[in-house]
Amino acid sequence: MNPQDGAVHATTSTAEMITQSTLASFQNTKDPRTKELLLAAAKHLHAFATEVGFTTPELIRLAEILTTAGQISDSSRHEFLLMSDVMGLTMVVDYLTNKKPAGAHESSVLGPFYRADAPWTEMNGDISRQQNCGTPAHFSGRVLSLDAQPIAGAVLDVWQVAGNGLYENTDPDQCEFNLRGRLKTGASGEYSFWSVKPVPYPIPVDGPAGLILKAAGRHNMRPAHVHFIVSAEGYQTVISELFTSDDPYVEGDAVFGVKESLKIEYQLHESAEDEGKYGRPCPFYTATYDFVLVPGRTKQEIAFSAGRA
Ligand SMILES: [Fe+2]
The missing domain is CATH 2.60.130.10 (Aromatic compound dioxygenase)
Structure with missing residues (x-):
């Protein structure tokens, strides 16, 4: 793949350079909203990992937990959303989605x-x-x-x-x-x-x-x-x-x-x-x-x- 097409792969050595490479790799995303979401997700996920010093064993454990969430979900149980609920994310999104005038x-x-x-x-x-x-x-x-x-x-x-x-x-x-x-x-x-x-x-x-x-x-x-x-x-x-x-x-x-x-x-x-x-x-x-x-x-x-x- 041509490195000039935006999909620059990591030949970098620091976490910050990898973040920059990742952000560059999303620059050609066609749909504007999808591009915005991908860029922000990468930026904040990398910042989260850096802030807490996230380790490889913890990443693997997170993957196992998310796999379990998928396995326990069905048409009437949405475990990812329940996780979102208890993390407060659902109501943050509710406030952002349903802004109402006073009264x-x-x-x-x-x-x-x-x-x-x-x-x-x-x-x-x-x-x-x-x-x-x-x-x-x-x-x-x-x-x-x-x-x-x-x-x-x-x-x-x-x-x-x-x-x-x-x-x-x-x-x-x-x-x-x-x-x-x-x-x-x-x-x-x-x-x-x-x-x-x-x-x-x-x-x-x-x-x-x-x-x-x-x-x-x-x-x-x-x-x-x-x-x-x-x-x-x-x-x-x-x-x-x-x-x-x-x-x-x-x-x-x-x-x-x-x-x-x-x-x-x-x-x-x-x-x-x-x-x-x-x-x-x-x-x-x-x-x-x-x-x-x-x-x-x-x-x-x-x-x-x-x-x-
Ligand atoms: Fe209820």
Whole structure:
């Protein structure tokens, strides 16, 4: 190969000269974005190795760990993304990808447990589709534009774990689509539905992501949360989660998914008066939250995007 074509091979003796040769070898990359990514990856990977004095045995160990990550992954488990989650990379990328103006509803990870086509649920309906799957909780609020105008006909796609910390598609004791539902807002942008109060749950630690957590002495818990995808014609679709504000893990989410604006408070109801008001036996919780959307293109289909969350 002609050394002048950009693919200059290493006849160099220092790490810095090898870095320069590597960067030169990518100069003819046709696609501009691919070129940018390759150049930055080489530059930062080399800098990382230099900073920590990375050794050949450590490089081989890293290759073994990445091989294991591939082997343990399948269509419903994405170990590389779980590693990205616990390294905080997923949420750094989320911030970079989903910048929102002040006051707008913020995004968070989709997680691997989303199922499309959840049953439509009427206003004030119940997405708990079987008995004894948690303490009942009533959710309500509005979907609004940035200028506080109601968005009628917005769609909320909701899913969460049961009181045992499991999603229905990972729990043989739960019925199909339990604690999943889609709702449409009314004329004033309002929504309301019954579900259960979510609980914290662990992310899997039997793969390389678990190695990272174990090495660091970190826990593997996510704070209790309810997943929402909120969409409306003419507005940006938002994939997000609402976190229980007083959850013991809310300040230490294993995947760093919590944002301040995504915390909600649950109010416990235990009085006969509240039973009459809500038509439910106590105890139960209520929580309210308004989703504020930004004008833009509506995402039609949600593909698996990020994280074991
Ligand atoms: Fe989740």
